[in-house]
Amino acid sequence: MDIERDGGCRTASAGVDRTWLHEAVRRVEADANRSADTHLHVFGLPEEWGIDLYLKDESVHPTGSLKHRLARSLFLYALCNGWIHEGSTVTEASSGSTAVSEAYFARLLGLPFVAVMPASTSPEKIALIEFQGGRCHLVDDPGTIYDEARRLAAETGGHYLDQFTYAERATDWRGNNNIAESIFEQLSLERHPVPTWVVVGAGTGGTSATIGRYVRYRRHDTQVCVVDPENSAFFEGWTRGDASFETGIGSRIEGIGRPRVEPSFLGSVVDRMISVPDAASVAAMRWTSRTTGRLVGGSTGTAMWGALRVVAEMKAAGETGSVVTLLCDPGERYADTYYDDDWLAAQGLDIAPYDETLRRFVETGAWVEPTPAGG
Structure with a gap:
């Protein structure tokens, strides 16, 4: 993404980033x-x-569940808010169907996806996320999955989808x-x-x-x-x-x-x-x-x-x-x-x-x- 500085403010030039955004939104909408x-x-x-x-x-x-609707909405919401860009690492705190669906949409856009989940998560769920191209990051304490997903997103310069905050507002x-x-x-x-x-x-x-x-x-x-x-x-x-x-x-x-x-x-x-x-x-x-x-x-x-x-x-x-x-x-x-x-x-x-x-x-x-x- 080309960055211009004007009067101390950082602004993104429209070129490459907006072109990628348009294509990303088209792909997600085409899925629906x-x-x-x-x-x-x-x-x-x-x-x-x-x-x-x-x-x-x-x-x-x-992707086999109700969460496909949610994942689609979360990605569109984040894309149109300018939170996801080309190459962004997308993270989520989820050990279930949401992560499977989000991994699907991340792969659709060519983005890396990391699901943060408890170490006790069943091998079947891990396999489903990995099948969709996602990576599973396991933690011993289930209560830390939110902070860990947020930390990984910040560390990579990516975006934490945070389904538990944005689910109610991402859907029209x-x-x-x-x-x-x-x-x-x-x-x-x-x-x-x-x-x-x-x-x-x-x-x-x-x-x-x-x-x-x-x-x-x-x-x-x-x-x-x-x-x-x-x-x-x-x-x-x-x-x-x-x-x-x-x-x-x-x-x-x-x-x-x-x-x-x-x-x-x-x-x-x-x-x-x-x-x-x-x-x-x-x-x-x-x-x-x-x-x-x-x-x-x-x-x-x-x-x-x-x-x-x-x-x-x-x-x-x-x-x-x-x-x-x-x-x-x-x-x-x-x-x-x-x-x-x-x-x-x-x-x-x-x-x-x-x-x-x-x-x-x-x-x-x-x-x-x-x-x-x-x-």
């Missing part, structure tokens, strides 16, 4: 343009209930094919085109913020329910009204559980939160895979547990309408964890009581809270 929108599947519920459940399948993105919540606009367009010909509830996980907070803002902007009565797994900070922080709340404990449900309330979580647009035990997430994940024939991950299981509970409550109250949740990521990534009975036993997770709740729901539509073994 050649990708069909994700499917909205109908989940079979008895017609007489008057309630329809839909699953927005985000696992069909090129008013439209521009965000996930909320897509859901409402796909529901337009259904018998209940405006959903009563949309149920999503917390994660960065970006998805719930986008949907919550969108329904207010479009003047819909849709309510947003956020599900949160064990040891994650969002539920307790939202309940207390404390955006600084931390648990200091890692979550076993990758992708949505966080040890702190992340800066991009906008609790003011969330109408309800449900705390979901990890055993319930795994039970619902496996049940959803058996029921739909699609192998899904733990975050999808958490979302499905919450969505089914909301459906049961609507039925009990004599309400009709529609509920939407997300198929967040594919289950193949979790063959050695959530789908491994030995792993569950080692974690002390007994899914049998939660399987029983799901069985009763299918048979009667009623929701009976499980009693965990020994409880």
